[in-house]
Amino acid sequence: QSALTQPPSASGSPGQSVTISCTGTSSDVGGYDFVSWYQHRPGKAPKLVICDVSKRPSGVPDRFSGSKSGNTASLTVSGLQAEDEADYYCSSYAGSNNYVVFGGGTKLTVL
Amino acid sequence: QITLKESGPTLVKPTQTLTLTCTFSGFSLSSGVGVGWIRQPPGKALEWLALIFWDDDKRYSPSLKTRLTITKGTSKNQVVLTIINMDPVDTATYYCARRGTSSSGLDSWGQGTLVTVSS
Numbered sequence: 001q002s003a004l005t006q007p008p009s010a011s012g013s014p015g016q017s018v019t020i021s022c023t024g025t026s027s028d029v030g031g032y033d034f035v036s037w038y039q040h041r042p043g044k045a046p047k048l049v050i051c052d053v054s055k056r057p058s059g060v061p062d063r064f065s066g067s068k069s070g071n072t073a074s075l076t077v078s079g080l081q082a083e084d085e086a087d088y089y090c091s092s093y094a095g096s097n098n099y100v101v102f103g104g105g106t107k108l109t110v111l
Numbered sequence: 112q113i114t115l116k117e118s119g120p121t122l123v124k125p126t127q128t129l130t131l132t133c134t135f136s137g138f139s140l141s142s143g144v145g146v147g148w149i150r151q152p153p154g155k156a157l158e159w160l161a162l163i164f165w166d167d168d169k170r171y172s173p174s175l176k177t178r179l180t181i182t183k184g185t186s187k188n189q190v191v192l193t194i195i196n197m198d199p200v201d202t203a204t205y206y207c208a209r210r211g212t213s214s215s216g217l218d219s220w221g222q223g224t225l226v227t228v229s230s
Contacts, residue, residue, distance in 0.1 A: 036216035038157070045206065045223065046149075046157065051216030089157050093215055099170040100147075100159040 003101035004029065004090055011109040012080045020106045022073040022090030028101055030071035034093035037066060037075045040105075041086045049088075050075060077108070085110045113137035115146075115207050115221035122227050129194045129226060133207030136188060140165045143212035146190040148181065150203040151223075158203075162210060163190055199228045 005023040012018040022029065022037075029035055037050040048057050050066035053073060063078045073092070077084050090103040119131035133146060140146060140163075147162035161181040162170045171179050180193040190207065204225045208217035 034215040036214075038217075040157070045220035046208075046217075047220070048216045048218050051214035051218070055214060057214070057216070057218060091157075091159065091216075096170075098173055099162065102149075102157045102159055105156045 003094070003098070004092060004103035006088075006090060006103040006106045008104070009107045009109065011111055012077075013111045014080050014082065016080050017076060017078040018080060018108065019074050019076045020088055020090075020108070022075070022092075022103050024071050024073075024092055024094075024101070026071060028092040028094040028098070029068065029073050031095070032093045033068070035066065035068060035073040036091045037064075037073075038089045038091070039084075039086045040089060046089070080110050082110050084108060113209065113219045115209060115219060117205055117207050117221045117224040119205075119224060119226065121225060122229065123197050124230050125198055125228060127197050129192075129197050129201070131192045131194075131205055131207075131224065131226075132184060133190045133192070133221065134184075134186075134188060135190075135207075135209065138209065138211075139187065140183065140190070145210035147208050147210060147217060148190075148192045148205060149208060149217070150201075150205045152200070152203040155203075160205075161192060164210075197228045202226065202228045 038046040040046040054066040115135040145164040148160040204223040206223040208220040
């Protein structure tokens with residue numbers, strides 16, 4: 001069982017928006033603004049799409065956005081494109097002992 | 112251009128020790144930078160294992176801490192992960208990744224290497 005809880009699947013049609021949640025505790029997501037999101041396509045290396053809750057690394061389309069409320073972080077993908085179909089993982093800093101925890105992953109399907 | 116590449120055995124026997132090397136280029140393990148290891152068992156989620164910072168500060172997954180050792184390699188552009196007492200449940204694709212200075216995320220990843228544990 002993963003430390004952070006994500007829905008196993010999400011879907012949307014091209015052009016639509018979809019939001020993926022990531023629920024933790026006050027010891028990780030809720031306690032720090034150090035949530036990251038990764039896009040993972042089969043056979044490829046994971047790619048950082050959001051860091052520090054809402055920052056977009058260089059080269060990541062502005063269709064990707066992140067937010068946090070309490071112990072739950074969210075990734076929103078707007079204007080869905082076929083290329084966005086992938087597994088998405090959240091992670092959070094979890095203090096000096098646990099350090100980093102991942103979510104169980106969400107498979108995003110573009111219908 | 113930043114690249115990272117994992118290398119090591121593809122098959123190990125139960126109870127053996129696994130040694131993986133991450134060889135990187137395009138950056139140095141200098142102030143603020145870290146290199147970490149993450150794994151993904153087939154069909155399962157990513158699991159964070161360990162990270163080493165430029166100043167030799169090391170962090171480990173609590174659940175695997177007794178079996179993991181992360182060190183800088185003999186070359187300045189290498190980081191080594193050792194896992195003792197391997198078990199079939201450790202079968203996974205192992206990734207190394209860079210933690211840069213501009214954020215807390217892992218901003219560059221290797222392609223991963225599949226390690227199978229079987230007798």
